[in-house]
Amino acid sequence: MNRRQFITTAAAAGLGAGLLPRPLRAAEPIKIGVLLPFSKSFAVLGENTFAGFMIGAKEAGPAIAGRSYVIIKEDDTADPSVGVSKVRKLIEKDEVDVIVGTIHSGVAAAIRNHIVDAKKLWLNPIATNDLLAEQGCSRYHFRFSNSAWQSAAPLGPWAKAKLGDRAYICVFNFAFGQQSAAHFKKAFTEAGGTVVGESFPPFNTTNYAPYFPAIKDARPQFVFANFAGSDAVAFVKQYADFGLKGPIKVLGPSNLVSEDVLPAQGEAALGIYSNSYYTPSYDIPKNRAFVKACKEAGKEADHFLCAGYDSAQALFGALRETKGDVANTERLIQIITDMKIDSPRGPLRFDPKNHNPISDIQLRTVQAGPLRHVVIDVLKDVRHPDLGCVL
Amino acid sequence: MSLEAILTQLLMGLTVGVNLVLVATGLTLVFGMMGVINFAHSALFMLGAYAGLVAATHLGSFWLGLVIAPPVIGLLGAGMERWLLRPLRERYPLSHLLPLLLTFGLSLFFEGSAKVIWGADIVSLGKPALLGGAVSLGRITFPTYWLFALVAAAVLAAAVWLVVERTSLGLSIRAATQDPMMAAVLGVNTQRLNTIVFALGSGLAAAAGVILGTMTSLSPQMGAGIVLDAFIAIVIGGLGSFTGAIVGSLLLGQVQSFGVALLPAFHTPLIFLVMAVVLVLRPSGLFGSTDRR
Numbered sequence: 001m002n003r004r005q006f007i008t009t010a011a012a013a014g015l016g017a018g019l020l021p022r023p024l025r026a027a028e029p030i031k032i033g034v035l036l037p038f039s040k041s042f043a044v045l046g047e048n049t050f051a052g053f054m055i056g057a058k059e060a061g062p063a064i065a066g067r068s069y070v071i072i073k074e075d076d077t078a079d080p081s082v083g084v085s086k087v088r089k090l091i092e093k094d095e096v097d098v099i100v101g102t103i104h105s106g107v108a109a110a111i112r113n114h115i116v117d118a119k120k121l122w123l124n125p126i127a128t129n130d131l132l133a134e135q136g137c138s139r140y141h142f143r144f145s146n147s148a149w150q151s152a153a154p155l156g157p158w159a160k161a162k163l164g165d166r167a168y169i170c171v172f173n174f175a176f177g178q179q180s181a182a183h184f185k186k187a188f189t190e191a192g193g194t195v196v197g198e199s200f201p202p203f204n205t206t207n208y209a210p211y212f213p214a215i216k217d218a219r220p221q222f223v224f225a226n227f228a229g230s231d232a233v234a235f236v237k238q239y240a241d242f243g244l245k246g247p248i249k250v251l252g253p254s255n256l257v258s259e260d261v262l263p264a265q266g267e268a269a270l271g272i273y274s275n276s277y278y279t280p281s282y283d284i285p286k287n288r289a290f291v292k293a294c295k296e297a298g299k300e301a302d303h304f305l306c307a308g309y310d311s312a313q314a315l316f317g318a319l320r321e322t323k324g325d326v327a328n329t330e331r332l333i334q335i336i337t338d339m340k341i342d343s344p345r346g347p348l349r350f351d352p353k354n355h356n357p358i359s360d361i362q363l364r365t366v367q368a369g370p371l372r373h374v375v376i377d378v379l380k381d382v383r384h385p386d387l388g389c390v391l
Numbered sequence: 392m393s394l395e396a397i398l399t400q401l402l403m404g405l406t407v408g409v410n411l412v413l414v415a416t417g418l419t420l421v422f423g424m425m426g427v428i429n430f431a432h433s434a435l436f437m438l439g440a441y442a443g444l445v446a447a448t449h450l451g452s453f454w455l456g457l458v459i460a461p462p463v464i465g466l467l468g469a470g471m472e473r474w475l476l477r478p479l480r481e482r483y484p485l486s487h488l489l490p491l492l493l494t495f496g497l498s499l500f501f502e503g504s505a506k507v508i509w510g511a512d513i514v515s516l517g518k519p520a521l522l523g524g525a526v527s528l529g530r531i532t533f534p535t536y537w538l539f540a541l542v543a544a545a546v547l548a549a550a551v552w553l554v555v556e557r558t559s560l561g562l563s564i565r566a567a568t569q570d571p572m573m574a575a576v577l578g579v580n581t582q583r584l585n586t587i588v589f590a591l592g593s594g595l596a597a598a599a600g601v602i603l604g605t606m607t608s609l610s611p612q613m614g615a616g617i618v619l620d621a622f623i624a625i626v627i628g629g630l631g632s633f634t635g636a637i638v639g640s641l642l643l644g645q646v647q648s649f650g651v652a653l654l655p656a657f658h659t660p661l662i663f664l665v666m667a668v669v670l671v672l673r674p675s676g677l678f679g680s681t682d683r684r
Contacts (some may be wrong), residue, residue, distance in 0.1 A: 041612075043511050199655050206607045206616055209403040209537070210651035213396035230513050233608035237515075241534040241606070243525050264515035264608050 030069035030319065030326045033090035035083065035101030035111070036125075038075040041229060044260055045103050045304050046075070049125050052305030053100060055293050056312020064316060067324030076102055080110035087111040091118045097326040098123065100311050103304075105129035105148075105176060109136065116140050121329050121336075123315055125307040130179060130384075133356040137389035140329070142314065142336055142355045144307040144348075146277055147384045151253040152180035154361055154379050155224070155275055156187025162377070163249055163273070164221025166196050170211060170235075171226035173200035180226045180253060188224075196220050205231060208238045215244065222249040222273075225256055232256050233264045240268035249273065257366055257373070259302040269366045278303040278345040279362050279373050290344035301344070310343045317341070354389040358382070392652065395531050400648045402528075406537050408644025409544040413599040415621040415628075415636040416551060417468075417592020423568030423631030424581070424588055425480070426487055430494040431471065432596055432621075433614030434501035439464045439597025440604035440613065441509055444516045453519040457543075457601050461594035468593025471497065472586045505611040516605045540602045547598060548637065551591070555633050564588060568631050569680070620647075623662060627669050629679025638677055 034053065036046035050073070062068060072094050076083035083102060090096045091114065098121040102108055108127030115122045116138045124132065124141060128148045132141055159167065167188055171177035177200065185195050197218035199211050215223060223244075227235045232255065239245055245268070250256075254276035257269050280291055280301040287301075290309065294301040318335040319326065326332070337355070341348040348359045363377035392400075414436060421429045439460045447456030475497070476490055483489050522536040555561035566574040567581050575581045603617065624643045628635025646665055650658030669677060 041511070199651075201651075202659055204616060206603075206613075207403075207407055207647070209406075210400060210648045211655075213392070213399050214652060214655075217393055217396055230608045230610055230613070233513055233515065234606070237608075238606060241525075241536060243532060243534070261513055264513045266515060266517065 030064070030067060030098075030324065031094060031096040032069055032071045032315070033074065033087075033094060033096030033099045033101075034071055035074050035076050035086055035090065035099060037078040037103055037107075038073070040077050040079075042078040042103055045126070046078075048260075048299060048302060048304040049103065049308040051294070051297050051299050052308025052310075053125070053312045054308075055290075055297055055305070056309045056316065059293075060312065060316035060320075063324075064319040065324040069319075072096060076104070076107050076111075078104040078107060080104075080106045083107035083111050084114060087114050091115070091120060096120070098315060098332075100125065100315070102127055108132060112136055112138065112141070119329060121315075121332050123311040125311045126304060128176065133351075133354040133384040134387040134389055137354045137356075137391060139333055139355070139391040142350055143357055144310045144314070145303065145357070146361075147356055148176060148179045149183050149384055150277075150356075150361065150382055151275065152183040152226075153187040154382050155251060155363075156184055156189075156193070157191040158363060158377065158379065159222065159224070159251055160188060160191040160193040163251060165193050166218075166220045166222075167193055168196055168215050168218050168220035168223045168248075169198040170215065170223055171200060172205070172228075172231055173202050176228075177226050181224070184224050201231075201235075203231065206234050208235045209242060212239070212242050212244055215248065220248055222251055225250055225252040227252075228255040228258075229261065232258075232261045236261075236265045236272065237268045245271065254303060259300055262366070262371055266371065267368070269371065270368055272366050273363065274366075274373070275361050275363050275379075276303050276373075277357070277359050277361055278306040278343075279364050279375050281372050282345065282362065282375055284344075284346065286342055287344040306344050310341055310345075310348060313341050313343070314339060351383050353386055353391070354384060355391065356384040396652070398529075398531050399533065400652050401645070402531070402533055402541070403537070404645040404648030405641070406541040406544075406644070407647060408641040409541055409548055410599045410603055411617070411621055411624055411640035411644055412548045412637050413544055413595040413602075414617055415624045415640045416548070416595050416633065417589075418618070418621055419625040419628070419631055419633060419636040420564065420568060420588045421592055422625070423633075424564070424571055424585055425476070425490065427476070427490040427494065428622075429592075430491065431497040431501060432494075432592070433618035434498040434505075435464055435468060435593045436596040436600040436614040436617060437505060437609075437611060438467065438501055439593075439600030440516065440609050441505060441600075442597065443601035443604065444514065444609060447516060453517065453605070456516070457598070460601050461598045464597035464600075465590040465594030469586050469590035471593075472589035476589075477582065477585070502611045509609075509611070511611065514609045516601065516609060518605050536605065540606065544599065544602060547595065551595065552633075552637070560587070565633070568633070623666055625676075627666055627676055629673075629676030632676065632678040632680075635676055635678030 038046045074086040076086050100123045103126040105127050108129050122141045124143045126145045130148045133147045169181050171181045251273040254274050257272050257274050291301045314336050318332045321335050346360050351358050358381050361379040361382045362375045364373035364375050367374045442463050443456035443460040446459040447453050518536045522539050525532045525534050563579045567584050571581050624639035625636050628639025650661045
């Protein structure tokens, strides 16, 4: 069923829904609303997350306990205001049973109340906003990636032990960069390290060279860097061009050298340390099968596909257990809270205190031939701290 | 700041500054002659980088990419002027708004086309092995490619300067940027000159696209930032003035480089502060003539 056909049937079902007796309504297909950025600068990330979700859906089959399901896609364009209107459309017009989304932290914050007020189950594959595990947490919300805290703070003690005592922080100047810098700085200094300098290049900087002499003069042992997209490409290439990479190591969250920028960075990325909850080369049977399934879907496995896939595993796993009954949201929440997901990243479960994932965090380094991440260390069962969350 | 850091910062600013000259030249000359701010300039910069990438990938040589992209984009620019801008300006000779809207529309068209043809993925133009590594210059080491970018852009800019300042074609261009009407009355074929200047400006932007694209990455929106910088540079230097474009660009390169080093939290507003101060002291820019427009 393509989208237009679906809208027609959905509209017909919507009109008739009030008049039909209850048992008939239960036989309607389950409606899954997917809200992701499918255009603009996050388009590739949205497509990959969706592809991962569809791999999980394919494994689950076209029906759960005899009940079929439909997937309604909406494009939030990584813009909070668009996200809000699209999520309202999914809830009010399409009357979806569950919402899967999104990537941009600002969109996640903007749509939070709309989903929670409507009491819909919300599976968030990527958006890293810390608030969703703190004051903004909700019993309806489950996250499948990491919080910003999880992607930065655990690196502090690790870096102190493995990379050295003196760190320089260089991150892009907006919420995600600043949050990660603050988390890293706190954890690193608590572990006994010293931050010898900081700089905050603006978003969309193309020339990082003017920042380098100050880094050199501060004589750090490594730089904690957080950039994404074309910013990450320019930073990594220029850092290598200016010969800093040899003497001063680089460490950052996965997006610094993720699969969407690594080909463009090329050799300049060699030796850069990063962390992620998922690494395509991680050698466990579940992941080998997942990487193969991604290839068959025409994709290279990455952490977006993994998180999308795990969202589908959780959703369809819970629906199997309720025999396709999607009306009892509380029961679905309970099942997912207790679920142990066999993820390509290793075992995945949720923190009963904030519904944030508890999973291993892999420390990787970029190696050549072909360019790839190699896991060098695994931090077990990293969980977001308890900070003001009441479910 | 150590002496090494100061010298490095100076060279970095110079590298960016001379490349900015290449981008700013087209903007300022087109404005001087036609009174049009060419909004499609950022798209021409971007298309230059992609043309370089396509040529370099298919022919297996960065150098061929660098040599082929400017004339191709130059022709595209000439075509834009000859078959789109000129008919529009002939029909509505008094409108400054319509040519502006046309170039804005073209920039959207080019960016959209680039997305369709090459996708939104971030891609990279590899530098040749010859330009890898770094060179020692006295007390500092500087990346070979950045030095090449500095020298190549400086040579190109110097060549354009010679043409503009020392040839009869350049004399006509300068005359036409000062006063197109008077130049036409004195027998200068300003229509042909418009096409030439558009082609020249587009080609130079394309060259900068290839040179700078190699330092960063290629994406359909890559031109936006640099053309904004070039615009600031020509406003500082004086809209329509070629000398002003050179001085403004070199100044802006240094302000950016040392601004980051000395006032890290304040360097973005600093650039606009410099522009504001210049405009207060000299409302038509450093080299703009005060009696025009």
